Amino acid sequence: MTGLKKYRKQIQIAILSVVLIIGLYTIGSSLFAEKDSFPQAGEKAPDFTLRGLDGELHQLSDYHGQAVLLNFWGTFCPPCVDETPLLQQYYEQYKDQGLVILGVNLNESTVTVQGFVRQFSVTYPILLDKEQVRKQYGVNQFPTTFFISPDGMIVEKWIGELREHHLKPRVERLVPRKDDTA
Amino acid sequence: MIENTKCECGHQNAVGTILCEYCGKPLHDEDSDLPLEMRYDGVARRSQRSSKSIIDRVWRFFSSVKVAVYLIVITLVLAILGTIFPQENMLININYAEYYKKNYGVIGQIYHFLGLSHTYETWWFRGLLFMIGTSLVICSLDRVLPLYRALSNQAVKKHPKFISRQKVTLERELPAEPSKWIDQFGQALKKKRYRVVQEDDALLAEKNRFSRWGPYVNHIGLIIFLLAALMRLIIPGWQYEQYVPILEGDTVKIEGTPYYLKNEQFTIEFHEPDAEGNVVPRLFRTQAVLYECVDNCDGVDEPVLEVVKEHAIEVNSPLEHDGLAFYQYNYNYTPIIRSMEVKLEHVETGEVYGTFPLRTNDPEAMYEVGPYEIELRHYLPDFTYENGEPATKSKNPNAPAFIFLIKGPGLPQEGNIHIYFPIPDDQIRFQQDRVNEAAGSQFRMSVGDMENVEIAMYTSYLNIKSNKGMTFIWIGSAIFIIGLVMGFYWHHRRIWVRIDDGRLLLGAHTNKNWFGLRKEVSEALKITGIEVEASSLDNGRNLT
Numbered sequence: 001m002t003g004l005k006k007y008r009k010q011i012q013i014a015i016l017s018v019v020l021i022i023g024l025y026t027i028g029s030s031l032f033a034e035k036d037s038f039p040q041a042g043e044k045a046p047d048f049t050l051r052g053l054d055g056e057l058h059q060l061s062d063y064h065g066q067a068v069l070l071n072f073w074g075t076f077c078p079p080c081v082d083e084t085p086l087l088q089q090y091y092e093q094y095k096d097q098g099l100v101i102l103g104v105n106l107n108e109s110t111v112t113v114q115g116f117v118r119q120f121s122v123t124y125p126i127l128l129d130k131e132q133v134r135k136q137y138g139v140n141q142f143p144t145t146f147f148i149s150p151d152g153m154i155v156e157k158w159i160g161e162l163r164e165h166h167l168k169p170r171v172e173r174l175v176p177r178k179d180d181t182a
Numbered sequence: 183m184i185e186n187t188k189c190e191c192g193h194q195n196a197v198g199t200i201l202c203e204y205c206g207k208p209l210h211d212e213d214s215d216l217p218l219e220m221r222y223d224g225v226a227r228r229s230q231r232s233s234k235s236i237i238d239r240v241w242r243f244f245s246s247v248k249v250a251v252y253l254i255v256i257t258l259v260l261a262i263l264g265t266i267f268p269q270e271n272m273l274i275n276i277n278y279a280e281y282y283k284k285n286y287g288v289i290g291q292i293y294h295f296l297g298l299s300h301t302y303e304t305w306w307f308r309g310l311l312f313m314i315g316t317s318l319v320i321c322s323l324d325r326v327l328p329l330y331r332a333l334s335n336q337a338v339k340k341h342p343k344f345i346s347r348q349k350v351t352l353e354r355e356l357p358a359e360p361s362k363w364i365d366q367f368g369q370a371l372k373k374k375r376y377r378v379v380q381e382d383d384a385l386l387a388e389k390n391r392f393s394r395w396g397p398y399v400n401h402i403g404l405i406i407f408l409l410a411a412l413m414r415l416i417i418p419g420w421q422y423e424q425y426v427p428i429l430e431g432d433t434v435k436i437e438g439t440p441y442y443l444k445n446e447q448f449t450i451e452f453h454e455p456d457a458e459g460n461v462v463p464r465l466f467r468t469q470a471v472l473y474e475c476v477d478n479c480d481g482v483d484e485p486v487l488e489v490v491k492e493h494a495i496e497v498n499s500p501l502e503h504d505g506l507a508f509y510q511y512n513y514n515y516t517p518i519i520r521s522m523e524v525k526l527e528h529v530e531t532g533e534v535y536g537t538f539p540l541r542t543n544d545p546e547a548m549y550e551v552g553p554y555e556i557e558l559r560h561y562l563p564d565f566t567y568e569n570g571e572p573a574t575k576s577k578n579p580n581a582p583a584f585i586f587l588i589k590g591p592g593l594p595q596e597g598n599i600h601i602y603f604p605i606p607d608d609q610i611r612f613q614q615d616r617v618n619e620a621a622g623s624q625f626r627m628s629v630g631d632m633e634n635v636e637i638a639m640y641t642s643y644l645n646i647k648s649n650k651g652m653t654f655i656w657i658g659s660a661i662f663i664i665g666l667v668m669g670f671y672w673h674h675r676r677i678w679v680r681i682d683d684g685r686l687l688l689g690a691h692t693n694k695n696w697f698g699l700r701k702e703v704s705e706a707l708k709i710t711g712i713e714v715e716a717s718s719l720d721n722g723r724n725l726t
Binding site: 022050076081 | 308311319435481545563564574585
């Protein structure tokens with residue numbers, strides 16, 4: 001009994017510290033979980049690999065050193081359809097200066113995507129996403145476009161249709177180098 | 183100030199002791215004759231000892247039953263508030279803030295703002311649960327350890343005050359010789375399954391001491407229960423809950439697991455309509471197949487799946503595998519064409535060239551029918567015209583349109599365009615035949631019989647939960663019940679006797695069923711020749 005008494009204080013401290021650790025973890029985990037864990041502007045763009053409509057594998061990190069517009073779209077979304085010709089125009093204009101547009105399609109039938117690409121003469125890479133990258137990037141509204149700098153950082157997350165006056169200043173700021181014709 | 187806590191019997195008691203731990207002498211109100219407070223046998227609880235350190239203050243806070251009751255009441259009230267409106271995790275794929283505003287107005291907005299829309303995940307709710315757990319552990323330890331020490335070190339010969347102030351007492355002249363009488367009384371009690379200890383002219387009889395541990399066993403069960411709930415937070419995969427809609431015939435990836443689930447068929451059966459014509463479903467059943475991904479699991483290409491298990495999921499019969507349980511949760515009537523067998527024929531002669539299968543979800547691009555090569559150039563699942571151009575309103579095949587390019591004998595080099603709407607209404611709405619005629623197509627496509635069309639009628643909603651903590655929940659519950667039974671169905675009874683100069687002094691204590699105790703004492707006394715009414719043993723009646 002005297003032995004027990006001698007260690008009582010230590011036992012008490014031990015119990016309280018176990019309780020404290022569990023408690024901090026419980027409360028901490030729910031506080032932490034409330035935070036939005038999806039990629040935001042200022043963060044590194046999470047890497048992914050997807051099969052393209054061209055049958056090739058496309059990995060985001062393959063485009064390191066180039067400005068990337070990661071565009072989430074679907075043929076069923078009218079603003080996505082509306083902005084496609086503009087995106088195509090900018091792709092043609094700026095691809096030699098290091099601009100890449102990746103059109104991440106939202107899990108549609110391949111034939112549907114193919115038909116659309118033919119209809120609008122799209123030449124930038126179209127990637128077929130089975131919900132995986134959409135969820136990874138936390139995209140719930142369409143279209144959503146991530147502007148990614150050549151060093152792989154998200155500069156801006158743009159929700160909604162992009163118009164000329166949105167796109168022009170952003171692309172020009174983003175492309176790694178300008179030549180005289182730009 | 184140092185209090186002198188040494189009893190006259192020589193035992194050194196802790197500060198806060200009410201009855202001497204050894205001889206039982208009341209240490210505070212020595213001159214009173216009122217029945218004693220026997221809770222925890224009068225020993226000092228750990229928290230009652232005088233100390234001002236932070237650890238002792240925290241310990242004292244959590245060891246208070248009053249604090250525990252407040253914590254439980256607050257938690258209950260908040261848990262009840264959490265049931266007023268549906269919780270966020272019951273809602274599928276919507277903006278929560280808007281949902282509560284739209285459906286419940288300002289109150290809904292406040293509800294969402296306060297976090298009550300996800301009460302059980304908030305830090306404050308978890309904090310409260312955790313404090314209840316802490317209080318449970320500390321309250322128990324604070325009482326059970328001193329009680330255990332006191333009960334395992336009881337003096338046989340108790341202080342006269344201790345005996346005479348019990349709720350059951352008797353004091354009178356002994357008719358027989360003390361040691362002989364005590365033997366006889368001891369024998370009588372042994373027959374009643376008491377453990378009897380004799381010492382000089384004193385006796386201690388005791389039974390069912392284990393029932394005193396009932397509440398603490400019960401608490402251990404509760405703690406295991408709470409810890410299991412906590413493990414769900416700490417160990418990944420233990421807390422998993424999802425609501426997944428699966429259309430008949432679809433195979434869906436179960437997020438965060440290597441599994442895929444296919445809804446082969448959904449069945450709903452109804453009871454006979456009642457007098458008012460209401461139909462009540464009798465059975466929901468999802469014939470499900472669980473697959474595990476074995477290759478291409480990164481989502482880039484079509485995954486390679488292997489069948490793990492098949493099960494007909496009904497309301498109380500989930501599919502269970504690897505700690506996951508798939509429950510039938512809801513259903514929706516969503517009739518949609520999945521696939522069909524399309525017949526290709528000449529529009530005028532009616533010559534049939536053959537048939538080909540056509541899916542509405544990710545259809546193949548190339549088909550061969552008879553001498554013809556058919557390429558599916560475009561597929562618009564929910565056809566409409568947008569600025570004069572063919573477009574699709576959604577991903578769902580509500581108005582599927584297939585645009586083919588047909589090549590073969592007798593056709594121009596570049597082929598013939600042919601558009602096909604499987605749904606008759608759409609054929610009329612979008613003037614299929616006129617468009618085809620204008621395009622110069624000599625073909626007709628049709629499905630003929632409805633037998634050639636596969637239609638998915640229902641979307642089944644499944645609730646997927648991890649049940650990995652269930653084993654511990656069951657163990658915790660079992661221990662909880664065992665503790666409850668120990669404390670409820672057995673009663674700790676003790677009888678003390680001492681004889682001084684031929685005078686008998688008897689006292690008895692129990693925590694429940696005093697009537698039974700008095701009866702047992704009076705029966706044992708009767709065997710030794712002392713006739714006493716059981717009821718007269720009650721303290722306050724026979725004390726003069």
